[in-house]
Amino acid sequence: MPAWRPPSTTPAACCCPRPSPSWSARARSRTTTSRRRHGPPPGRGQASPRRLCRPPLNRTCAMKKTTRKAPSQKAKGRGPGLNVSSLVVHGENNYFAIDPKLATFERARFVVIQAPFDKTVTYGGGTGGGPKAIWNASQQVELFDEITGQQPILEHGVCTLKPLDCKCDGAEINRRIHEVARQVVEAGKIPILVGGEHTVSFGAVKACWEKYPELSVLHIDAHSDMRDEYHGQKFNHATAAARINELCPIVQAGIRSREAFEPGHPERPVHCYHAFQYRDSGPWQDEAVSRLTRNVYLTVDVDGFDPSVFPATGTPEPGGLSWYTGLDLIERACKARNVVGFDIVEVAPVKGSHQTEFAAARLMGRIIAFIAGYCLQGKSAV
Numbered sequence: 001m002p003a004w005r006p007p008s009t010t011p012a013a014c015c016c017p018r019p020s021p022s023w024s025a026r027a028r029s030r031t032t033t034s035r036r037r038h039g040p041p042p043g044r045g046q047a048s049p050r051r052l053c054r055p056p057l058n059r060t061c062a063m064k065k066t067t068r069k070a071p072s073q074k075a076k077g078r079g080p081g082l083n084v085s086s087l088v089v090h091g092e093n094n095y096f097a098i099d100p101k102l103a104t105f106e107r108a109r110f111v112v113i114q115a116p117f118d119k120t121v122t123y124g125g126g127t128g129g130g131p132k133a134i135w136n137a138s139q140q141v142e143l144f145d146e147i148t149g150q151q152p153i154l155e156h157g158v159c160t161l162k163p164l165d166c167k168c169d170g171a172e173i174n175r176r177i178h179e180v181a182r183q184v185v186e187a188g189k190i191p192i193l194v195g196g197e198h199t200v201s202f203g204a205v206k207a208c209w210e211k212y213p214e215l216s217v218l219h220i221d222a223h224s225d226m227r228d229e230y231h232g233q234k235f236n237h238a239t240a241a242a243r244i245n246e247l248c249p250i251v252q253a254g255i256r257s258r259e260a261f262e263p264g265h266p267e268r269p270v271h272c273y274h275a276f277q278y279r280d281s282g283p284w285q286d287e288a289v290s291r292l293t294r295n296v297y298l299t300v301d302v303d304g305f306d307p308s309v310f311p312a313t314g315t316p317e318p319g320g321l322s323w324y325t326g327l328d329l330i331e332r333a334c335k336a337r338n339v340v341g342f343d344i345v346e347v348a349p350v351k352g353s354h355q356t357e358f359a360a361a362r363l364m365g366r367i368i369a370f371i372a373g374y375c376l377q378g379k380s381a382v
Helices: 021-038 127-138 152-156 170-186 198-211 240-245 283-290 323-336 355-375
Strands: 110-115 158-160 190-195 215-220 250-255 270-274 295-301 338-345
Touching: 110 127, 110 170, 127 190, 127 338, 127 355, 152 355, 170 190, 170 198, 170 338, 190 198, 190 355, 198 215, 198 240, 198 295, 198 338, 215 240, 215 323, 240 250, 250 283, 270 283, 283 323, 295 323, 323 355, 338 355
Parallel strands: 110 158, 110 190, 190 338, 215 250, 215 295, 250 270, 295 338
Antiparallel strands: none
16 A cells, blocks of 8 residues: 655646637736726725726617607597597598598588497497498498489588597597587587497587587487496496486487386486387377477487398397388478487498498488588578
């Protein structure tokens, strides 16, 4: 056995490769240069000398993100500060494809407000696509009205506004509609509101109610919509008439679905003409019109007509008004009263069929003809 020896104090050879002479020279050069610039390293307790090399990059400024300016509230069709002039559709993309010169806000007597709101539906959806579908169908509608013998759309002009931003609840969309409709009626023009579900009508009615005294509403619908609230919502498609009745009296026609107890406002009566009793034209229409006040707003839920006329709607009910019975009622109202605005709501387009939206576009043109022929020409009885 070999004798024990103390361990050697010489470090063992490292297995890592030794740096090359050129590498060592570069390292020494960097160290020497650094010391020439900054001086010798400070001793213990001494402050570091001020660096004389160029200051570091201002990375905070170099990496600062640019903030893109948010879209204008006016441009997006939402408040506050909605302005009609910023919503006007310029060029040929207007309702009925009329000459753009007839579709300016200054020239036109009728102004279309588009509200593709579809947030409170509880059965069939799709009414958010109503305004676009009706606009598309209106491009095919003839502008001569055979009943009045006039071309009122060309004579009076129709201005089209961009669709409102409807990413909100029922109360807010009615606030936005009211703000736009108020500017329309203050300019002496007639608002045409296109929905969307029936929730949207209140804002336009309120604008007309503020402008015109003694306002009442002619309400064509399959449903009375007189619930005070529905699914915890005050502004809902099933509460549309209840909200309107807080402002003015209502005459309803075509009703065939309602609650057992719907009292309405004690000071503002609701007169209801059920479809099972009054399906055809007759004396009941004159009686209904006689209950209207001097100024009238017309709200038309297309399901008030028979499904054979408007099949594509959220909640179709069998046995409604025929096409000509409904038109007869509207014409009598325009002859006897001053219709100051109207809406068409609850069109829910179905792929592969154009019947409902085309009928809605035709109805819009026909109501324009009645208002132009009787109300604007001073031929109404009031």
